[in-house]
Amino acid sequence: MSDKIERILESVTKPGRYTGGEFGCAEHKSNAEVRCVFCFPDVYEVGMSNLGMRILTGRVNELPCAVCERVFTPWSDMAQALRKEGIPLFALESGTPVREFDVFFVTLPYEMCYTNLLETLDLSRIPIHSEDRAEEDPLVIAGGVCCFNPAPLERFVDAFFIGDGEEAIAEIAQCVRDAKRLPRAEKLAKLAEISGVYVPLHNNGRTVRRRIITDLDAAYFPDTQIVPFIEIIHDRVSLELFRGCTRGCRFCQAGMLYRPIRERSPEVLAKQAAKLIEATGYDELSLSSLSTSDYSRLTELSEAMKREPILERVQYTVPSLRVDKNLGDALESDIRKASVTFAPEAGTQRLRDAINKGVTEEDAVYAITFAAASGISTIKLYAMVGLPTETEEDIDGLAALINKLAYEAKAAAKGGGHRTPKVSVSIAPFVPKPFTPFQWSAQQTFDTLLARIYRVKNQITNKNVTVHWHDPKLSRLEAVFAVGGREAGGVLEAAWRGGAVFDGWPELWKPAVWDEAFKSCGLTPAELVSNEKDVSAALPWDFIDAGVSKEFLWSEYQRAVKGETTPDCRSGCMMCGLEQRKVCANAGDC
Amino acid sequence: MxxxxxxxxxxxxxxxxxxxxxxxxxxxxxxxxxxxxxxxxxxxxxxxxxxxxxxxxxxxxxxxxxxxxxxxxxxxxxxxxxxxxxxxxxxxxxxxxxxxxxxMAMLRTASYEIAIDEHADEIARVAETLWASEAYSAVRVSKTKTREINIRAMIHELSAENGKLRARVSFTEAETVKPDLLVETLCKIAGVDVPHTKITRTGLFGEYGGVAVPLIDM
Structure with missing residues (x-):
């Protein structure tokens, strides 16, 4: 590390974000033919907690011909210092400037990291526009759930990857190696031949098909993970129990995009857990998935893990324990039980039916009283406002439900001889997302969303309840990038040029800069996201085949409007479109 | 064990x-x-x-x-x-x-190597003077109090060459000289601004028969 960089690190917060050298980081491969850097466009502590990044960097580093280093978005103090000293951003493993790599992979897990992508490219001195990049600049290749609507980022990203990446990222690295001597445009043309890769420059209206890994047991999974020196958000080993979800909540993008449900077997998971615990020295293990209590072989998993001696000392955590009738089993297993999460999402049965959230008030009361009676100290509730078909009656119903649950929790805790649990409610404005039945829905205006949040908050009388809510302005922006077209990219660039970065971080969130950015582009969030779309409307992501069919999504939307529910597809195939791909174990005849 | x-x-x-x-x-x-x-x-x-x-x-x-x-x-x-x-x-x-x-109970002194960016020659000269002197008072500022100390008595080795200061100083609960304070004191004597430094701790010592012994060998 140069003296200049060391001098900078003396003055920035958390220098450990930029020093690398952690146990388990990739070894220097001087003979690597393809040098990749993987960017998670947020701070180190967030990015290092991401399982996808671990899998994908691990997969590339396994290739004899390639190396994959890491880079994160520097916090504002570091960014300022790098610019002032004229130092281009460098990768953590070798300290090599990011712009000297062959490939710049970036994962886009949420829309609010888009400004961070531009910031990271700029700090690396890679031109932010695809068309301005020179032959020697890295190929900027994005993946992650946001790529299902690439339109807002098309000017900034050379190639998008759609779907499960653990096979494709190796194909991409090898393709770049084989195309090394070709001009940039031809390299991109070669990449466009890989299934799941979308290159705006070479697409010509072609359909891009989402890549799906069918057998997770056979899929690559790293047998070690980097152990950071500084504390990160999820400072533990994580396993992925399964991918996908069968519930079919109509607002949930992950629930549609990760179909079909694919479970890992208990034996494979227990072996992976043992290997990771042994390799890392962690004593905590997270069982992650979209809804862990839905894992069909939880008891077998618990038994398989008990057979691994090294797991004896390990504490288990579940990122979001979906609380329902399965809760009992989950609580009786070895899972740490400081807090549980329950997401009724909406306050009335009518609205819960419309969004296909398959829980009743009775389920909620049962789950909460069960949790409180067994001594859980914190109960987290998740709810949304501004959902399609929502009325003020639903809002009042939400407040009433929260009050009721808090009351029941107190009574049950008292009955069980425990302290009254804290109830923390998080209210998020609804954001329409591509490839969900609500992709055609309008988002409510800022004023309506804020009014509804306050209408809930003001009716919550129970003193054990604390209410948090997402800034509706941020949710408006999230919607602009989730469902917006290329014009949203112009706003993004204007906002970043105006100083917007780390928009998801309250201390750096600059709403005035965004207002100005919309104005300078002659646009408003309202015209981008406040209009209901018709079934015949062309959507920016129509050329992507995500697996779920447009017909299914539209019929789900119509059922929502009529208040009709759709059962969990484990109980029978709903013909969502995945049955056509022959990848779903639950698929019916077609 | x-x-x-x-x-x-x-x-x-x-x-x-x-x-x-x-x-x-x-x-x-x-x-x-x-x-x-x-x-x-x-x-x-x-x-x-x-x-x-x-x-x-x-x-x-x-x-x-x-x-x-x-x-x-x-x-x-x-x-x-x-x-x-x-x-x-x-x-x-x-x-x-x-x-x-x-x-911790056996720890008496710590040695440092301090790389100095500027005024290295002046600082080296005054280091010699300080080392040769009987006593020199400096002000130690901690979170709770400010105290005048005889810094010379807490310096056990001091030399300077090629832009680097080498020092072994007291490191006990009662008597501690932080390397920054040593540099500040030297700069004060030399009448120069405190330069940028890079500090490396080179050893931790106990004491046996008046001799500094690395903690691991105590």
Missing amino acids: RAIVEFQKLDRFIGHLDVLRSFQRTILRSRLPVAYSQGFHPHMLVSLASPTSVGQAGLAEYVDISLAEFAEEEAFLKRLAEASPTVLPPVRCRTVLDSHPKL
Whole structure:
């Protein structure tokens, strides 16, 4: 590390974000033919907690011909210092400037990291526009759930990857190696031949098909993970129990995009857990998935893990324990039980039916009283406002439900001889997302969303309840990038040029800069996201085949409007479109 | 039984709590027979002799590990080294009985190498003067109080060459000279602004028969 960089690190917060050298980081491969850097466009502590990044960097580093280093978005103090000293951003493993790599992979897990992508490219001195990049600049290749609507980022990203990446990222690295001597445009043309890769420059209206890994047991999974020196958000080993979800909540993008449900077997998971615990020295293990209590072989998993001696000392955590009738089993297993999460999402049965959230008030009361009676100290509730078909009656119903649950929790805790649990409610404005039945829905205006949040908050009388809510302005922006077209990219660039970065971080969130950015582009969030779309409307992501069919999504939307529910597809195939791909174990005849 | 391990902290930006946590994980990875405290929430019995500040590297730091079983020094060191991150390499190991005094209790002095960016010649000259003097008073500022101390009495070795100061200074609860204070004092005498410095702690010492002895050998 140069003296200049060391001098900078003396003055920035958390220098450990930029020093690398952690146990388990990739070894220097001087003979690597393809040098990749993987960017998670947020701070180190967030990015290092991401399982996808671990899998994908691990997969590339396994290739004899390639190396994959890491880079994160520097916090504002570091960014300022790098610019002032004229130092281009460098990768953590070798300290090599990011712009000297062959490939710049970036994962886009949420829309609010888009400004961070531009910031990271700029700090690396890679031109932010695809068309301005020179032959020697890295190929900027994005993946992650946001790529299902690439339109807002098309000017900034050379190639998008759609779907499960653990096979494709190796194909991409090898393709770049084989195309090394070709001009940039031809390299991109070669990449466009890989299934799941979308290159705006070479697409010509072609359909891009989402890549799906069918057998997770056979899929690559790293047998070690980097152990950071500084504390990160999820400072533990994580396993992925399964991918996908069968519930079919109509607002949930992950629930549609990760179909079909694919479970890992208990034996494979227990072996992976043992290997990771042994390799890392962690004593905590997270069982992650979209809804862990839905894992069909939880008891077998618990038994398989008990057979691994090294797991004896390990504490288990579940990122979001979906609380329902399965809760009992989950609580009786070895899972740490400081807090549980329950997401009724909406306050009335009518609205819960419309969004296909398959829980009743009775389920909620049962789950909460069960949790409180067994001594859980914190109960987290998740709810949304501004959902399609929502009325003020639903809002009042939400407040009433929260009050009721808090009351029941107190009574049950008292009955069980425990302290009254804290109830923390998080209210998020609804954001329409591509490839969900609500992709055609309008988002409510800022004023309506804020009014509804306050209408809930003001009716919550129970003193054990604390209410948090997402800034509706941020949710408006999230919607602009989730469902917006290329014009949203112009706003993004204007906002970043105006100083917007780390928009998801309250201390750096600059709403005035965004207002100005919309104005300078002659646009408003309202015209981008406040209009209901018709079934015949062309959507920016129509050329992507995500697996779920447009017909299914539209019929789900119509059922929502009529208040009709759709059962969990484990109980029978709903013909969502995945049955056509022959990848779903639950698929019916077609 | 305890193992006293000498290690280097080559990444000077790791905080001491992070160093300690790293050792706990290294020990778990190495599967060496470490001892745990009694009680409902047992924790690993591992402690650092003396924390370095963020920004200071260390060339001979010490970690004290309580063992549940007998371990042979060389094999212990080898397994620990294999499980260590490259920026915290263990270099030596000595096993002692549980009754061996705590490292912290034996600590008397610490040695530093201080790289100076500017005014190196002036500072080297006054270092010589200070070393030759009988007494010199400096003001030590801590969180709770400001105190005048005779800094000369707390300097046990002092030399300067090629833009680098080498010093061994007192490091006990009652008498401590931080390397920054030493540099500030020298600059005050020389009448120059305090330059940018890069501090490396090169050793931690106890005292035996009036001689400074590395903590691990005490």
